[in-house]
Amino acid sequence: MRDMNWDDLKVFLALHRSGSIRGAAGQLGSSHSTVSRRLAAIEAQLGVRLFNRAADGLQPSAAADDIVDRAKRVEAEMLALERTVQGRDARLSGPVRVTMVPPLVQHLLMPDLVAFADAYPEIDLEIASTYDLADMSRHGADVAVRFQTAPEPFLFGRRAPHSAHAIFASPDYLSSKSLERSGDSARWIGWNVPDRFPGWTQITPLAHLPAHHMMPDPLAQMAAAEASLGIAELPCFLGDTNPRLVRVPGTQITGRYDCWVLTHPDLKTTERVRTCVRYLTEALHRHAPLLQGERPGMAEE
Structure with missing residues (x-):
């Protein structure tokens, strides 16, 4: 099993925020099928279900609730790092x-x-x-x-x-x-x-x-x-x-x-x-x- 990477975290957070695969796809600029496959792959890598599928969308599991705050902190640091690099761009x-x-x-x-x-x-x-x-x-x-x-x-x-x-x-x-x-x-x-x-x-x-x-x-x-x-x-x-x-x-x-x-x-x-x-x-x-x-x-x- 490999660790979650930054792209995995972006998919996870988009799903957590939107509560649906379609909503996450819109946030990520991706397709419904691609996000669905990415979610299945992440859950398989971690060996745990992150979202329970329901008629009205996705419900975060206990495992998802355990990691969401840490994922948001990583996201904040990564975005700050990207902005710092971009801020040096004089072109x-x-x-x-x-x-x-x-x-x-x-x-x-x-x-x-x-x-x-x-x-x-x-x-x-x-x-x-x-x-x-x-x-x-x-x-x-x-x-x-x-x-x-x-x-x-x-x-x-x-x-x-x-x-x-x-x-x-x-x-x-x-x-x-x-x-x-x-x-x-x-x-x-x-x-x-x-x-x-x-x-x-x-x-x-x-x-x-x-x-x-x-x-x-x-x-x-x-x-x-x-x-x-x-x-x-x-x-x-x-x-x-x-x-x-x-x-x-x-x-x-x-x-x-x-x-x-x-x-x-x-x-x-x-x-x-x-x-x-x-x-x-x-x-x-x-x-x-x-x-x-x-x-x-x-x-x-």
């Missing part, structure tokens, strides 16, 4: 994993990402367009652009301009609905709670209007508002640049959300990561009027 080449929410990728920063790729052709961008927060302590991303009040204190970051939100609707919807209390009053498009009068509407001048439906995605909200399903609270960089939407009369900015460009401290001296952080921060500052809702209806030049 402007190689991969940079960047994570940000889909609206930023699709409706604001794509031209800047193209310009970055043209300026640094030896750097390979890996863009994760997602609402999930990457675990940067475990190499979930090299760089993250986040709307977050207080990033994790261990991260190194640069503050970017805040993102303002406002209330938008299609002109057709506003011409056919009343903003007053009436039998044909306008409606909010709800986010993620089945509440007719959710708290986020109560700090607006339209608190008396009910919310209907649930769409916890800004891009879906925007599409629904375009189609005249209702009024929507959207980031200004989405609503103000959409020719099918206008700000609802009599309303103001509804919220301001801090924006950060973040990396792990061990990577801040890696030249390609540092260059990417600087480039994205500068790009966001160029877009500041649009992000902050100061130039309604006008895109960045």
Whole structure:
């Protein structure tokens, strides 16, 4: 029997965290069959069952519970070692994993990402367009652009301009609905709670209007508002640049959300990561009027 190696530990921890072979495969960027074979091989090597198979996934065995904390400590040391080595890399080449929410990728920063790729052709961008927060302590991303009040204190970051939100609707919807209390009053498009009068509407001048439906995605909200399903609270960089939407009369900015460009401290001296952080921060500052809702209806030049 040979000892567990680092690759075995990564498989074990992915299975323990996700509770399923499919989930672990997603975390590892592997296939279901490969992870299943790796688990069987690890258990055979150790001569012990690590997970009990159940209809709803994998249940850690007593043996797995005995070793998981030690495995996490080994993982932390190995990742720290890898970051230390990467932090000495002065080359402007190689991969940079960047994570940000889909609206930023699709409706604001794509031209800047193209310009970055043209300026640094030896750097390979890996863009994760997602609402999930990457675990940067475990190499979930090299760089993250986040709307977050207080990033994790261990991260190194640069503050970017805040993102303002406002209330938008299609002109057709506003011409056919009343903003007053009436039998044909306008409606909010709800986010993620089945509440007719959710708290986020109560700090607006339209608190008396009910919310209907649930769409916890800004891009879906925007599409629904375009189609005249209702009024929507959207980031200004989405609503103000959409020719099918206008700000609802009599309303103001509804919220301001801090924006950060973040990396792990061990990577801040890696030249390609540092260059990417600087480039994205500068790009966001160029877009500041649009992000902050100061130039309604006008895109960045």
